[in-house]
Amino acid sequence: MNQTKCVNLILDCVESTGIKYMVGGSIASMNYGIPRATKDFDLVIDVHEPEFTSFLKAVDPFFTLDPQIYLESLTGTKRFILQHRTTAFEVELFIKSQDPHHLSMWDRKTQRRLVFSKREAWTPTAEDMIIQKLRWQRDRDKMDVREMIGVQSPNLDWPYIENWCDQHGTRALLEEIRASIPPMD
Numbered sequence: 193m194n195q196t197k198c199v200n201l202i203l204d205c206v207e208s209t210g211i212k213y214m215v216g217g218s219i220a221s222m223n224y225g226i227p228r229a230t231k232d233f234d235l236v237i238d239v240h241e242p243e244f245t246s247f248l249k250a251v252d253p254f255f256t257l258d259p260q261i262y263l264e265s266l267t268g269t270k271r272f273i274l275q276h277r278t279t280a281f282e283v284e285l286f287i288k289s290q291d292p293h294h295l296s297m298w299d300r301k302t303q304r305r306l307v308f309s310k311r312e313a314w315t316p317t318a319e320d321m322i323i324q325k326l327r328w329q330r331d332r333d334k335m336d337v338r339e340m341i342g343v344q345s346p347n348l349d350w351p352y353i354e355n356w357c358d359q360h361g362t363r364a365l366l367e368e369i370r371a372s373i374p375p376m377d
Contacts, residue, residue, distance in 0.1 A: 193254070196309045198281050199233050202274075203313055205250040212238040214301045215315045216286065218336065221325065223307050224318040225339030232282040236298070239287050255283065266327060267291040293323060293356055318344045319353050326362040338369050345373070 199219060206213045217234030248257060255274040262271045267289055274283040288298060297320040304315045322340055325333035357363040
């Protein structure tokens with residue numbers, strides 16, 4: 193099963209069980225920058241029972257659930273990991289947290305066509321993806337931020353981005369990346 197089929201299967205199962213969700217990570221950022229391959233799919237979910245158990249039963253023929261619950265060190269967000277039974281593709285299920293930016297991102301999410309699968313899904317805004325990837329500060333995230341700014345710059349809500357970057361202490365990194373992008377003529 194390829195990346196697109198895995199993502200679509202997960203989204204079908206989440207939607208059919210009534211779980212509220214938001215696509216995250218590289219799948220979401222591809223919508224605002226340059227599409228690329230990825231080895232995983234990040235999904236933020238608002239977990240309630242019995243919907244979560246129904247979702248796990250629906251994906252069980254295709255994915256195994258890691259029995260460990262992980263904790264993202266930056267925000268304390270809990271996450272589960274599903275691994276496709278025959279490929280190395282992983283789905284990281286982040287539980288909706290009470291982190292102030294995560295709540296803002298959740299409230300601002302929009303239905304958007306995913307660039308690689310041509311299906312509609314709930315996704316963060318470009319601004320929120322930039323803010324989140326600046327928080328993570330991994331090399332790949334910095335490249336994603338540069339690409340998103342390069343593609344989306346004229347349409348971005350800079351005061352919103354700058355406000356969150358000031359709160360997170362990532363404003364200097366934002367300005368460094370912005371300065372590295374040649375001006376558009």
